[in-house]
Amino acid sequence: MNTVDAKRILETALICAPQPVPLRELRVLFNDALGADTLKVLLQELQLDWAQRGVELVQVASGWRFQSRPQMREYLDRLHPEKPPRYTRATLETLAIMAYRQPVTRGDIEDIRGVAVNSLTIKQLEDRGWVEVIGHRDSVGRPALFATTRQFLDDLGLQSLDQLPVLDDPSGDTDVLAAMAAAARGLIAPEAEPAPAEDLFRNEHVDAPAGIQEST
Template sequence: MNLVQAKRVLETALLTAGQPLSLRDLRVLYDDELGADTLRLMLQDIELEWAHKGLELTHVASGWRFQSRPELRSYLDRLHPEKPPKYTRAVLETLAIIAYRQPVTRGDMEDIRGVTIGAQIIKQLEDRGWVEVIGHRETVGRPSLFATTRQFLDDLGLASLDQLPLLSQVDPQMSALAGMLEEAPLQASLSLDEVLDDPPAKSETLSILPDAALLTAPNRDETPNT
């Protein structure tokens, strides 16, 4: 197989994949006959060839994928005019704290937010695949330490946490994440018809990306910490 054909195979695999492909995944296409450096060069070539098209080749946490360009999002949304699901402020605040202060315990999050965080909020973020327990703090009760996942970065179109906006306050962090989720690019292999049409929660809400599963409203019985 010459490099022209190899690049054609690579481009087709990326366009049809349902998820980002790592270099290890891509080497399987060629029975490991092509090295990582050669693959990176071909990826750079493909990225340049698509520089002026509606899709872009992007490196995210889990690998490489094609996705729509952010400036075209408003047009693509017309294919699916239903209102997207929304996350409550409490969920977004909790996600922002984990993203910017990780690893953190539930107690840390409650100290920052100033209210008790219901277990359902954490479960919602875990079910979405955005946060996970990575260990336990060596203190009384050994509370769980939470951090974000690769899926979280993939859904925001990021390769690493270093690409999150540098903000110092919880409210700006929460607003920044809400905006990033709202403007997250669609993967080329995904259909707009895959969006869930569950009704959003009736509490205070902020928009999220259209292909995300709807999270139910958090426990309304949040009480201030004493």
């Protein structure tokens, strides 16, 4: 099989796939006749082939997928002019703490936020597939430990947690929360004009990523 045929097969499979496809599954397309290194080279070539188009080939935590470029968002939204779903401030802060301090317990989150965490907030993030229980802390009551999921990384277009925005070294807990929430807001609503950190605690909602519907 020549390179052109292999790239065409990869391209077709990825365009038709409803979810990101990991490298090990892409090898199945060729009955393992092509190694992982060869496939990576072909995928990189495909990325270059699509470099001048409105759709791009990207690698996220779960594998490879085609997606629209961020600059196309304005035009695609015209096909679906309904108001985008939005997250509450409490949900955004809770997600930010889980992302940057994981694994964390509900008590850890409450210590950082300074207020009780509504169980419905955590359930909403679990239902979204963005957080999950990965174990229990060996302490009184064995509280559940929460962490983010691969789905969280996929939906925000990240390959790993290392790609989360780097935080400055703030001086106090309130500043820590503000920095984490600001970073999370930037990921969830990157098309929005960035707000000062202190405004995050006055705004009630922030936009959810395109194509993701928020539960009521």
